[in-house]
């Protein structure tokens with residue numbers, strides 16, 4: 081469809097809200113299935129809380145993908161109504177059998193299949209010409225649904241901001257959220273929930289010593305500095321910036337304007353020498369979203385750090401901790417999440433070094449990079465590894481990255497594909513490519529134009545790669 085129809089999208093959100101409320105009234109119980117990533121759990125949690133506030137009971141289950149196995153698992157939970165949050169739009173055909181006995185509601189922002197059938201309600205901004213890769217996330221869509229279920233859910237705007245940043249929806253907007261995401265930010269600002277400032281985007285800008293904040297930053301990945309605390313310490317000392325005030329470590333937030341400028345210009349020189357583009361360097365500055373109701377000195381006060389914590393919990397297989405944080409638990413849940421984050425960072429750092437140590441794993445083709453991660457990167461962390469590789473500056477940014485690894489059972493291959501906005505503007509759509517190429521080899525795939533994925537049979541790697549390469553060639 082041509083043109084944006086925001087009004088039509090909001091109408092769909094209203095319809096979904098009405099359906100949920102009707103089912104809360106009739107059955108009292110709603111099973112919600114959400115995707116296993118930060119945008120997915122925030123999406124599911126927003127709906128779960130809204131159901132609870134409306135007087136209903138919920139079951140919130142985090143799922144990796146939709147396939148026949150998942151559909152059978154869903155069926156085991158008896159209900160007249162199933163809700164899918166931030167997952168499902170690309171797999172409406174697989175969900176169809178569920179709809180024969182039950183109503184299903186899919187609230188998502190991934191590239192949708194053009195399929196409709198009775199008993200399906202489908203809410204997706206892409207059906208109204210709104211870009212689900214940068215204008216609104218899955219949790220954002222759930223926020224607009226929840227808002228229609230009751231004004232009390234306006235406070236859930238914060239989770240929608242976390243979800244959008246978890247999906248890197250700020251990447252193409254100078255590290256600031258735009259469009260409908262921005263509308264959500266403004267609604268949160270009006271209620272005194274969030275404060276937006278512009279600053280250097282190092283991880284732990286309020287909570288960590290400066291050198292640690294730089295070393296912990298993975299997005300963008302700064303080769304030579306990310307993961308290297310000692311090098312970062314030397315970097316700051318060489319600039320003549322004091323690391324401590326009295327006995328306390330200073331944080332990035334404590335730096336003066338001049339000191340920040342010094343760091344930024346030195347990093348600019350450093351990164352340009354490494355071949356980074358201006359666009360990549362400016363990924364270091366952007367909008368900081370501070371949640372004013374979260375305790376000072378905790379990572380949940382910064383929206384990006386909140387998203388990173390959720391991501392670590394999920395990737396380390398502890399979805400329950402992520403859900404607990406989204407539903408408002410702190411204390412022990414937060415302590416556990418912080419431990420998981422440390423463990424996760426170590427794992428990622430280790431896998432990235434292994435990939436670069438074994439250069440034959442990264443193969444440059446005429447129109448793409450193929451990163452064969454078999455035996456090096458586990459399925460559950462392939463996605464962040466692909467994202468880091470695409471922002472690390474080490475590879476030509478004008479070629480998409482296709483990363484592959486065998487699944488734990490060895491029977492299938494998980495694929496994560498990443499591009500940049502320049503390629504997307506030239507017509508590249510990885511979501512279409514992953515969907516079509518996977519289908520050709522008996523697998524499943526989908527996603528966004530800029531970031532997509534697939535699962536394919538293990539013996540089809542070669543054919544799949546051939547199809548992907550051909551399709552990339554045709555799109556450009």
Ligand code: C5P
Nearest residue numbers: 117119213247248249251463467530531
């Ligand atoms: O399933 P979902 O939509 O939540 O996943 C989005 C994925 O796409 C994330 O892994 C995110 O890192 C990636 N992404 C990206 N660049 C963008 C938008 C999304 O790498 N501009």
Ligand code: C5P
Nearest residue numbers: 463496524525526527531532533534535
């Ligand atoms: O797993 P990864 O983060 O690489 O996925 C990138 C995007 O592609 C996500 O939005 C994800 O939901 C989508 N995807 C999909 N179907 C798959 C794998 C990933 O729609 N089989």
Ligand code: ZN
Nearest residue numbers: 119217218247
């Ligand atoms: Zn998402």
